[in-house]
Amino acid sequence: MSPDRATARRRRQLTTSVKDAVRDLNIQLSLLNRRFGGRVEVRDVDWTCLDFINRHGPLSPTELARRAGLHPATLTGILDRLQKAGWIVRERDPESADRRAVTLRGVRERNAELFQVFSGMNTRMDELCDRYSDAELEVIADFLRRTSTAGQDSAEELAP
CATH class of the missing domain: 1.10.10.10 (Winged helix-like DNA-binding domain superfamily/Winged helix DNA-binding domain)
Known part of the structure; x- marks a missing residue:
């Protein structure tokens, strides 16, 4: 396989991996939100x-x-x-x-209830972010903002 083809193949694999990770994140956040909703009714x-x-x-x-x-x-x-x-x-x-x-x-007085239910996730996110440098967090935040925008644009395309 030529170096260009190998590079293109590796890029497709990485892109697929990112898309799969976003799908997995969507599923886990949906489950979290459903359980959260059940907790606070x-x-x-x-x-x-x-x-x-x-x-x-x-x-x-x-x-x-x-x-x-x-x-x-x-x-x-x-x-x-x-x-x-x-x-x-x-x-x-x-x-x-x-x-x-x-x-x-x-x-606003009710937000303490929300924070309490989400405290486990917030703690885990703090621990996760502690593993990354400031520069890496900037890239991650940028990626997530752009992913959010892509999702919003895609949802608008599907709107009636």
């Missing part, structure tokens, strides 16, 4: 919305629906469940000309 899709609100909020329901890729009618039920469980509040938006407009805010 939040459905998978509800957790996704709560995480968006906690990380990027306050958000309007329209913005949350767009980010989560959900139909507004579906989102209403999710928000009702999250509000009833005390995870979020809906506040009237005093800036809006539409008096029906609301802003979604996470109830």
Whole structure:
């Protein structure tokens, strides 16, 4: 086999290995999220919305629906469940000309419960990151951000 062909073959193998690792990560994070949701009594899709609100909020329901890729009618039920469980509040938006407009805010006092349930994963991630140099962590973070963007772009392609 020529050096160019061997190099190309090795590159394909490495790329396949990365893709397989991302798929394995997706499966493990899905399992973690499902078990997490069972622990705090939040459905998978509800957790996704709560995480968006906690990380990027306050958000309007329209913005949350767009980010989560959900139909507004579906989102209403999710928000009702999250509000009833005390995870979020809906506040009237005093800036809006539409008096029906609301802003979604996470109830920060409840976050301690989330942190407690995720403490094992957070500790393991800290230990894992301790094994890498700052430069390596920058590459890993860049790769994960770009992977996230690729996933977002691909999800948007599949949207109805």
